[in-house]
Amino acid sequence: MVGRGDLTNAEWERLEPLLPRGGTRGGRWSEHRKVINGVLFRVRTGVPWRDLPERFGPWETVYKRQRRWSADGMWEMLLARxxxxxNAAGRIDWDVxxxxxxxxxxxxxxxxxxTAPPAVSSKGAPRRHDPGRIDDSKPVRPPGGGGEAGECLGRSRGGFTTKIHLSADGRxxxxxxxLTPGQRGDSPQFEAVLNxxxxxxxxxxxxxxxxxxxxADKAYSSRSNRRYLRRRKIRHTIPEPKDQRANRCRRGSAGGRPTGFDKQRYKRRNVVERAINRLKNFRAVATRYDKRAYTYLGTVTVASLAIWLRT
Incomplete structure (x- = not known):
């Protein structure tokens, strides 16, 4: 019997061929479907790992699988597949x-x-570091007794926060x-998100x-971002703030041509807001409980994977 929030039979049929067959050190994995349902339950409800229902098996097994697959990029690989x-079925709307x-x-x-011990992958290899997904170029030390730099924790108007930068398709x-610390600006991460x-x-x-x-909204309006989009020959709709427009007009011909703006296309920008709402329906995404940035990135990736499977 499928529980609320568990993988349906149709979703499992799509996901099962993508999962690894072998286990660590020549052993066998615990049942994938039961463990992944346990991860989904925790991501959806935000409960402590020790409070997972018994139907998912030992909580340590579910926690270690989530941590290991977050470390070695397995969740990201599943999402990409x-x-x-x-995309092969033509079901991605590329108006991003x-x-x-x-x-x-x-x-x-x-x-x-x-100084935490390095995480290991499912094959015993050291965890790969992907600075494109986790911005730790300017590490921030979280308050509250120590803490490792570069865990994407910082102070913003919302308090102690992490910021999620994302792109969303037309669906x-x-x-x-x-991921970045909460006080980072949006515009500097624009190229990283598209890359x-x-x-x-x-x-x-x-x-x-x-x-x-x-x-994108006017927070992403900058010369460098527009230059990047023109270089990649990507059509874009980004409103120009009043101060930038006044500065351009004041400089005359040296200020350049007015930026193009398509009002009808900009009306579709709400798709990313709706994607954020879908992500934040998962309580472990809306509130960060994970200490490590790569583990929280795995949590957000699991939620994204569930959205793709269920849309």
């Missing part, structure tokens, strides 16, 4: 929108050790995700990395 299947949201960090998210599904779009092809061919068009 599901996206590739959708970009925005960000902050997630309040619970007090349990603070206090990470300064309100996350395409790429970047993370990479949907593989099923069969020969290069992954698709360039959307048909990009929409």
């Amino acid at each position: 599901v996206q590739a299947t959708e 929108s970009v925005d960000s949201t902050t997630a309040r960090a619970h007090q349990h998210a603070a206090g990470a050790r300064k 309100c599904r996350p395409l790429s995700i970047v 993370r779009i990479c949907v593989p092809c099923i069969g020969p061919g290069r992954p698709r990395t360039r959307p048909d068009s990009v929409s």
